[in-house]
Amino acid sequence: MIDFISNNWLISLLILNYLLAIGTAFFVIRNNGNPVSTLSYVLGLLLFPFVGLLVYLFFGQEYRKDKMFKRQGVFNHKIIKKWEKKLLVDEESLEKYEESFLEQYSAVVGLVQNTQRKPLTFGNDVRLLNNGDEKFEALFDALRKAQRFIHLEYYIFGQGEIGRQLLDLLCERAQEGVAVKVIYDYVGSQLASRDKKRLEEAGVEIYPFMPVWFPNLTRKLNYRDHRKLCVIDGSIGFVGGINVSDEYVNSLNDSFWRDIHLRLEGNVVKSLHAHFLLNWNFVTGSKEISIAEDYFPKVKDCGEIAMQIVASGPDSDSPHIMRALFTAINQARESILITTPYFIPNEPMLVALKTAAARGVDIQLMCPRDGDSWAAKYATHSYFRDILASGIRIFHYCKGMLHAKTMLIDGQLCSVGTSNFDYRSFEINFEINALIYNEDFTQKMQQHFEKDKQDCEEVLLELWLERPLKEKIKESFSRLWAPLL
Incomplete structure (x- = not known):
């Protein structure tokens, strides 16, 4: 047997590959997952020797998802529902809403509120920010005016000019006594060790989301934190598609990047903030997240816009x-x-x-x-x-x-x-x-x-x-x- 393997090492490797591939394919099918995704993995395992196994190793396993359910579900029940319960719309208010010109969308409101306990909030103001130039001008202005805390969560935290400006501003505000917390996705971001060290030395608390080995080789690794949000003093929020990277800022590039972000004020910021705190608890590994009273301050009506925040991820039981x-x-x-x-x-x-x-x-x-x-x-x-x-x-x-x-x-x-x-x-x-x-x-x-x-x-x-x-x-x-x- 040893002589056969040494003389026919390529054939031996192919036999080993297909033994593993067939076993893995059976396991994938047995999981009863999404049929299209299952078929894609099975075809990859059987049609592409070695490569198919590597793809499944990096992208297909569900152990991370199981881990998230255990670590995030409890805190979602104990903490987030406690705070968002205060914002849930009562039946009388919901009836008034259903009688308005948006009555046909009460099904959407009810779905989000009933399945995810995400409240419909009133008295909000929303400012549309077109492209990166408008977004970062508004964001930096709000960061400079922060009094108590700054909480950021980004998929891409780049090392270019706009990333340097943000890093400088966060360090400055932290040194002035503003509590700064940052979550960055380990795969999507390119935050250098020296930049992270500088932030920490300035007093910024910063954590990566789910670190992995060789992130440059696993750009699409499953279960990434694709969110781009910021909460300032619990009263101002930002959310949308614009990451912290020079390619999103047209004044820094010859090419054009079309994107949209939002600046939020009002009770809707509370719901946005709850999601940040939930992920903060996850990345820090805390047993009990400490929520200060000023994390959810009372706010006056800022406008007449009704809003909901809806979030999803592998830690939830439905998309x-x-x-x-x-x-x-x-x-x-x-x-x-x-x-x-x-x-x-x-x-x-x-x-x-x-x-x-x-x-x-x-x-x-x-x-x-x-x-x-x-x-x-x-x-x-x-x-x-x-x-x-x-x-x-x-x-x-x-x-x-x-x-x-x-x-x-x-x-x-x-x-x-x-x-x-x-x-x-x-x-x-x-x-x-x-x-x-x-x-x-x-x-x-x-x-x-x-x-x-x-x-x-x-x-x-x-x-x-x-x-x-x-x-x-x-x-x-x-x-x-x-x-x-």
Whole structure:
């Protein structure tokens, strides 16, 4: 046997690979997971020797998810529900809401409130921040005015010019006595050890989210903290698609990056803050998180906007963001406008959109012509023929990279946040979105959508069907891996 192995080492390795691959494939099937994802893994294991096993090793195992359930679920029950219970809308207020012009969206409100205990909050003000320049100007201004604490959570905390400016400001505020806490995703960020040391020496508490070995080789490792949020003094919040990186700031680049962020004031900030504190507890490994009274201060009405925060991740028992958007799509009567850098929908969302289109709802999808991911681009394109045939209009954004993650319903309800319209955002990563129930704000968002269409080319079905065969082949193979992208 030893002689055979030494003389036929390649064949021996292949035999070992397929023994492991068949056993792993059986284990994947036995888990009764998402059928599309399961099939993708099984095909990878059987068709790509060695590579398939490595992909499953890095992306497919669920031990991290099990660990999160144990560590986060208890604290969600003890702490977060305690604070958000104070904000839950009583029946009388909800009845008044249901009698308003947004009555048709009470199903979305009820879903989020009943399944995730995320309250509908009133008296909020929302400021739309277009692109990185506006976002960082507003963020830095708020950071300079912070009196008690600054809490940040980012998927990408880069080392470029904008990252240096933020680092300098955080160090300055911490040295002035403001309590600063930072969570950064270990895979998505490129925070140097010297920068982390400088922050810590200035008094900033900073922790990575789920450190992994060789992060540069595992850019898509499962269960990443994809959120981009900041809470200042419990009264001002920021959330949206813009990370801390120079590529998001157009004044620092020759290329153009289209994105959207929000500046929030009012009770909605409490709900946003609760999610930060929950993740802070997770990354620090604390047995009991210490919540100061000023973390949830009483605030006066700042405006007339009703809002909810909806979050999802592998620590929850259902894909809350996906279910909220799914319900909103089913409630739409006139229009659905979607912007997303990656359109890789799961089957329920695809059916919901096609069904809405069949009802006569005007559905328009905007995504980048040239994205930042080759595989995601072709996976997105693989859905175009089907949805174009269903009557959904598609617009390719040509001015640069479109990274905004928004959905507008009937000019009355909009979602803005970190969640892409893909399987990874719906099922795997930690995401957070703001649901805004306000006609004036949604109309403003719709005006920006129409303005962005001026930088788009509409994708027409008859021309799309004539694209080269090699493009179609790339799309078909990319779609096989869609749940992993």
